[in-house]
Amino acid sequence: MSALTVVPIYGASWRGLLEVAPPESAHLDDQHRRQFAERFGDLGTALPQRLDAWSVERPATSPFAWSPRRARRSLGNAALRRLVAGSPSVREAVEDVITDRLLSAAAGLARPGTLAHWLSSLAAPTRAIVIGEAATWATSLVELSQALEAPWHPAPADAYYAIAGARTSLRAAREIIVTGPTRVVVRVRAGSPGRSAGAGLRADLAIDALAHPHGELAGRLVGVWPEAGLALAVEGTLEDARAGARHLLRAARRACATAPLSVVAA
Amino acid sequence: MTSLLESLRSAPHERALSDESVVRRLLGRLESWLDSTGEPLTLRAPRELAHGPASALGRLRGVAVHQMVRLAAAGYDWDNPARDALSTWRAESEGELTVELGRLDAEERAALLAELDAHAVVLRRSLGPIAPGWMPRAGQRVRVVLGGGRLVLADVVDLMLGVVGEHASVALIDVTSAPLGPGAEARLAYHALCQTLRTSHVPLASAVLSSATGEVIHRYVDEALLDEALSQLRLRVEEPA
Helix, strand or coil, X not given: CCCCEEEECCCHHHHHHHHCCCCCCXXXXXXXXXXXXXXXXXXXXXXXXXXXXXXXXXXXXXCCCCXXXXXXXXXXXXXXXXXXXXXXXXXXXXXHHHHHHHHHHHCCCXXXXXXXHHHHCCCHHHHHHHHHHHHHHHHHHHHHHHCCCCCEEECCCCXXXXXXXXXXXXXXXXXXXXXXXXXXXXXXCCCCCCCCHHHHHHHHHHHHHHXXXXXXXXXXXXXXXXXXXXXXXXXXXXXXXXXXXXXXXXXXXXXXXXXXXXXXXX | CCCHHHHHHCCCCCCCECXXXXXXXXXXXXXXXXXXXXXXXXXXXXXXXXXXCCCHHHHHHHHHHHHHHHXXXXXXXXXXXXHHHHXXXXXXXXXXXXXXXXXXXXHHHHHHHHHHHHXXXXXXXXXXXXXXXXXXXXXXXXXXXXXXXXXXXXXEXXXXXXXXXXXXXXXXXXXXXXXXXXXXXXXXHHHHHHHXXXXXXXXXXXXXXXXXXXXXXXXXXCHHHHHHHHHHHHHHHHCCC
């Protein structure tokens, strides 16, 4: 397993982390996927579950409810994609993204609990707060990307992988893909990195490779914490991906163990 | 009257090139005296102690003014700033202060709303419309960990304009609902230091604005200001608990 690299963002070492070719990239093959699915299948998960780096790093999470801060990543990432496609400003990009969601809600296409449904329930001032939060998120991404010299593009979506026969899906957050000599995946988080940040990054590395049509591991998986001015990176080695898979399996076991008795019995 | 943002727009065209050596020097100085400190310590921007601890009404005024800054940064054209600020804050918050707001009788509530509208007038006059091209960010949090966790500098910048680039181009604006006191300069210096350490780039300017009086103090950030911030930080770290 490779050591975690820690560098300050915005400086020369940050550019180096994204633009200097990592070691030759590896692949996950069908056998890896099969073994992985068998281990999850053995857990006998009673209810469908979704795991991500958060489940690896912070097992106990409160029930989800939309708020301006929780909406900012999804809207901010979509705004970055619009900005790259030619939107004149971050704010207009965010407003366009929100308008699309509102139109979908008005057309009856938004299910209860979705972001679009929640946005449609907000009064204008609260929607402005959402716009501000999303614009702040997107501006941080613009700031990060402006420091890059290598070609990059916004991630089209997070990486998703459903484990066959295990009622478990995995999600890896990703904001920016650097397409230099090898693919480097950048994901951005609020706050500052905790002790389990490396485990979360390795989990994201494994999920990203599982979601890739050819099982290709990213050359590097870089986590960025703009509020702390820090980036942490793991190399895209098979050992790191295996470690990520083990973290995910442990998180799934924990989730099964803490499931309500009625659910386990069901 | 020239607004704060207009003053910043007409900032000197010769903006300093971002220079990572400034940060290396600051970190070197910090590390030299951090070695002698004891327990891990988290510091925030120095408070305005001249006015004493804020009452519940004072804190309500503070959170509402910060909501106004968030709305202004989002380009929201408010008709009823006080009500909009309080309603958006209540939608996101719970706890003691929301209970306090609920406890206000009709007279107290009307007085608070009137007072908040006056703060909104000052904000509008001082900030003006914030163009999207200024890349505004409201409530930008900063958490810089130094000396392997021995010292954490935590900060929230009410309004940040511009993005880190080749030239110094970021302006930091602290908005307070109280009149400016003797701690205002220390606050703007602290914001500048945190931003410099977080991004390895020196910001262009740092300012403190009072929405109560319209007073503004702003400084272009240079090494002298950062040195001043570092000296104040050392005093706070070394002062007896």
